[in-house]
Amino acid sequence: MRVSRAETTLNYVILLGFALFALTPVLTILLTSVSAPLGEPDGLYLSNFVEAWTVGGFGRSLGNSVVVAAIVVSLAAVLAIGAGYAFGTMRFRGSTPLFYLFLLGLMIPTEATVFPLFFDLRTLGLTDTYLAIAMPQVAQSVAFGTFWLRAQFRAMPVSLLEAAALDGAGPMRALTRIMVPAARPAILTMLVLVFMWTWNEFLIALVMAPGGSLRTAPLGLANFQGQYTSETALLAAGAVIVALPTVILFLFLQRHFIRGMLEGASQ
Amino acid sequence: MGLDNYLDLAGDADFRAAIANALLLIVFYAVIPLVVGLVLAAILRRGQVRGMGFFRTVIFLPQVIALVVVAVAWRQIYSPHGLLNDALRAVGLDALTRGWLGDPSTALAAVGFIGTWVQMGLVMLLLLSGMSRIPAELFEAARLDGAGPVREFFAITLPAVRGEISVALVLTIIAALKTFDLVYMTTSGGPGNTTTVPSFEVYFRAFELREVGSASTVAIVLTALIFVINVGVSRIGERES
Known part of the structure; x- marks a missing residue:
């Protein structure tokens, strides 16, 4: 297949243009994060990261984010694998309406549920706890994960399960020994997605912890921006700190991650 | 009580602005990224270019960065002495320079353009699949039949990805209607109510004004809007594919 030289050149121009567009804000913030803080002479200031870390209290907010992400990812993984397995491989009474209930969890926007939930949890004295920040996200992630894994488990050859049954393996053993290893790429993609969404979540973390003692990393940055509006260099350094975990994870796993997205999307 | 909340809302200028703004954001979050995504995906699929992995990764990158961070980056670009104004001055368009997020005539478009930047990679990837x-x-x-890249695109590529187009539209339109982080971090709905959006109104009414009833009403309207668009776009996608 030949593509004319003019067409190829135009293709590269378009791709490079959009790649540059995608990278410009990233480079802007990286350059700003090492630029001179207010009142300092020009130069390269790696010390901005240390300064932002201390002043912005990012040690604490990143710690909070790690705790929340650990709760959400682990709970959602276990529950979604179980639910996806049941919906994908078993027939039971009420499975269809129950599955629609899970789908509803995907479709109803957080914006609609988070405020009434806040008032409920406040009545129970549960706001400003890790649970209040994590559990709504567990619910969302289970809805997504079940949807995602049901398709995976359903697509697996029936012979796999039949062979397991012939070997005398119960449903639990079949799940842990056969289904989970076979679905490992899809499960990993799910874990990465849920981690990224949890790490970047803003509204739930904002609403559920009004006291400010359990700020997650994005909230820490928002708060930092509110207090040090004119300190652009420090603010940029803080932004880099908050963005780094998800960006690094993405760059490390990008081949795998993008393939998982491509396959998942076409199901 | 009851339905009165909805009647009050119908005459509420901030609420009407929020809905109108959200609908306009759909252009920036969904329509433009769809056009861009189609072009980029078609090139990556057909153009026999080197570095496909590089382009894919770089253009998708905005999707994985926390919107709070995205907001910090774009605030600097849009600021009076930021990159955008510097670039305009460099090419002699000094008359156009302004604080993009503070000017009522450009604030909403400035927020929306950030949405374009975030969503184009996701749409590209979906269409590529x-x-x-x-x-x-x-x-x-x-x-062999003598079709050029444009004919080829409309005759073969476009009809084949109808399903992905509808998935991409559902995801990006919902993202547009749910916009919160960006508005909270860049403009707080201002200047005036030029950039307010439904979810920001919910937050503002519930926590700043302490009008829980009115906040819930906005939340219900937002949910209904998302449902209708969800079902509508999926239906169109199913009928055509």
Whole structure:
């Protein structure tokens, strides 16, 4: 297949243009994060990261984010694998309406549920706890994960399960020994997605912890921006700190991650 | 009580602005990224370019960065002495320079443009997954018949990805209607109510004004809007594919 030289050149121009567009804000913030803080002479200031870390209290907010992400990812993984397995491989009474209930969890926007939930949890004295920040996200992630894994488990050859049954393996053993290893790429993609969404979540973390003692990393940055509006260099350094975990994870796993997205999307 | 909340809302200028703004954001979050995504995916699928992995990764990158961070970056670009104004001055367009997020005539478009930047990679990737299923022989045949890249795109590529287009539209339109982080971090709905959006109104009414009833009403309207658009776009996608 030949593509004319003019067409190829135009293709590269378009791709490079959009790649540059995608990278410009990233480079802007990286350059700003090492630029001179207010009142300092020009130069390269790696010390901005240390300064932002201390002043912005990012040690604490990143710690909070790690705790929340650990709760959400682990709970959602276990529950979604179980639910996806049941919906994908078993027939039971009420499975269809129950599955629609899970789908509803995907479709109803957080914006609609988070405020009434806040008032409920406040009545129970549960706001400003890790649970209040994590559990709504567990619910969302289970809805997504079940949807995602049901398709995976359903697509697996029936012979796999039949062979397991012939070997005398119960449903639990079949799940842990056969289904989970076979679905490992899809499960990993799910874990990465849920981690990224949890790490970047803003509204739930904002609403559920009004006291400010359990700020997650994005909230820490928002708060930092509110207090040090004119300190652009420090603010940029803080932004880099908050963005780094998800960006690094993405760059490390990008081949795998993008393939998982491509396959998942076409199901 | 009851329905009165909805009647009050119908006459509420901030609420009407929020809905109108959200609908306009759909252009920036969904329509423009769809056009851009189609072009980029078609090139990556067909253009026989080197560095496909690089382009894919870089253009998708905005999707994985926390919106709070995205907001910090774009605030600097849009600021009076930021990159955008510097670039305009460099090419002699000094008259156009302004604080993009503070000017009522540009604030909403400035927020929306950030949405374009975030969503184009996601749309590109979704469409690429659809296009990778098109057999190469189809393209070969089209080119042998003398079709150029544009004809080829409309005759083969576009019809093959209808399903992915509807998935991409559902995801990006919902993202547009749910916009919160960006508005909270860049403009707080201002200047005036030029950039307010439904979810920001919910937050503002519930926590700043302490009008829980009115906040819930906005939340219900937002949910209904998302449902209607969800179902509508999926229906169109199913009928066409």
